[in-house]
Amino acid sequence: xxxxxxxxxxxxxxxxxxxxxxxxxxxxxxxxxxxxxxxxxxxxxxxxxxxxxxxxxxxxxxxxxxxxxxxxxxxxxxxxxxxx
Amino acid sequence: xxxxxxxxxxxxxxxxxxxxxxxxxxxxxxxxxxxxxxxxxxxxxxxxxxxxxxxxxxxxxxxxxxxxxxxxxxxxxxxxxxxxxxxxxxxxxxxxxxxxxxxxxxxxxxxxxxxxxxxxxxxxxxxxxxxxxxxxxxxxxxxxxxxxxxxxxxxxxxxxxxxxxxxxxxxxxxxxxxxxxxxxxxxxxxxxxxxxxxxxxxxxxxxxxxxxxxxxxxxxxxxxxxxxxxxxxxxxxxxxxxxxxxxxxxxxxxxxxxxxxxxxxxxxxxxxxxxxxxxxxxxxxxxxxxxxxxxxxxxxxxxxxxxxxxxxxxxxxxxxxxxxxxxxxxxxxxxxxxxxxxxxxxxxxxxxxxxxxxxxxxxxxxxxxxxxxxxxxxxxxxxxxxxxxxxxxxxxxxxxxxxxxxxxxxx
Numbered sequence: 001x002x003x004x005x006x007x008x009x010x011x012x013x014x015x016x017x018x019x020x021x022x023x024x025x026x027x028x029x030x031x032x033x034x035x036x037x038x039x040x041x042x043x044x045x046x047x048x049x050x051x052x053x054x055x056x057x058x059x060x061x062x063x064x065x066x067x068x069x070x071x072x073x074x075x076x077x078x079x080x081x082x083x084x
Numbered sequence: 085x086x087x088x089x090x091x092x093x094x095x096x097x098x099x100x101x102x103x104x105x106x107x108x109x110x111x112x113x114x115x116x117x118x119x120x121x122x123x124x125x126x127x128x129x130x131x132x133x134x135x136x137x138x139x140x141x142x143x144x145x146x147x148x149x150x151x152x153x154x155x156x157x158x159x160x161x162x163x164x165x166x167x168x169x170x171x172x173x174x175x176x177x178x179x180x181x182x183x184x185x186x187x188x189x190x191x192x193x194x195x196x197x198x199x200x201x202x203x204x205x206x207x208x209x210x211x212x213x214x215x216x217x218x219x220x221x222x223x224x225x226x227x228x229x230x231x232x233x234x235x236x237x238x239x240x241x242x243x244x245x246x247x248x249x250x251x252x253x254x255x256x257x258x259x260x261x262x263x264x265x266x267x268x269x270x271x272x273x274x275x276x277x278x279x280x281x282x283x284x285x286x287x288x289x290x291x292x293x294x295x296x297x298x299x300x301x302x303x304x305x306x307x308x309x310x311x312x313x314x315x316x317x318x319x320x321x322x323x324x325x326x327x328x329x330x331x332x333x334x335x336x337x338x339x340x341x342x343x344x345x346x347x348x349x350x351x352x353x354x355x356x357x358x359x360x361x362x363x364x365x366x367x368x369x370x371x372x373x374x375x376x377x378x379x380x381x382x383x384x385x386x387x388x389x390x391x392x393x394x395x396x397x398x399x400x401x402x403x404x405x406x407x408x409x410x411x412x413x414x415x416x417x418x419x420x421x422x423x424x425x426x427x428x429x430x431x432x433x434x435x436x437x438x439x440x441x442x443x444x445x446x447x448x449x450x451x452x453x454x455x456x457x458x459x460x461x462x463x464x465x466x467x468x469x470x471x472x473x474x475x476x477x478x479x480x481x482x483x484x485x486x487x488x489x490x491x492x493x494x495x
Binding site: 017018019020037041044045048051052 | 144145146149150205210211213214215
């Protein structure tokens, strides 16, 4: 999986949990919470969907890694590739 | 101490056969039921009363995903009631507005969904949703209204089995009379069509209705009735002190004249006609009325073989010599809307103050002689000489009884 593919996985999850948001222009280097109406429960939803849909575990200490699309890709891409 | 007079100034509702009071009333007068066959987890198809209100009218899709059906029904009804009262949400005093929502139960739907969800993951509880607790706390439906409307006053539910709709209204009235709030949003809701447990429980009890024609399944007082059709829905009212309503020139649907809540203390599920009669008499006493002052008695009868007969005994005993008292029932149209039942059924009769029509009890093809009450209106609407007062019965499991009297407003 490439980092761009990983970003798309995250965006697909956000589309499910925040269906009112326009995701057409989400900037990779800006915190997701600064661009979208997401709260802490929504981030828990992202963690849950990664677990359910992709068998990816994100320990609580690593939640900060999900702050932006870029940091998500940095953190999650190796995890996805380790699954294969 | 002279208590303030409390009046109804707005109605918001969703029922299987209508999403506004006008639509609902028209269908009641036209005899149009709206029961459908739905798929129920683990059970196959069951009969149910399902609402089709536009949930996104007042909620974002994310709110719908995070919240509950009961919350969504409550928000829709609350906002519709406020609009019907001729008010904008922004005009409400946030700190002086209270929300009082009667519920039969809450949390079954959400818990069943989560158990089903983790069953797909070998019952590993790490897949259990963090939304479970805010969804299942008892105050959820009222709390969602406070979040949606940004109301800071007291917002909570009143758990009272199927008497809850009346109890929501009574609680709202009392909080206005105590001066705790200046504006109350009160009534009852039900999301029970999404929990298999309610259906399975009634089925095990031998109390779940069945009929090849869904719209004939719920048939209170019919000799061949065979149980309850479970429904969802809601009705919330805006209540105000009379002086406040008059000061702003509000439309007044009616005035809460009296009420009574009591308990059978005899059985978990079987009603007690003696206590039910006491409940109706208590409401009459509080209203300063005699039985013949009541022109409509809306019965609670759910179409169970015994329950209908027992309520009829109680009604017959209280209203034995009342030629101008009419008796009807609403469940033939919409099924049993559980926590919403009392509030929805009252709404169906409120327009009678204006048009003098009594909506009929439908689906009575063969009237049970034990339910042949004087004044019973069946199958066709009836024009009354006048309608000045409605007594609304709502009873529930564990023997909770409620009777609420609304009278035509008059200075």
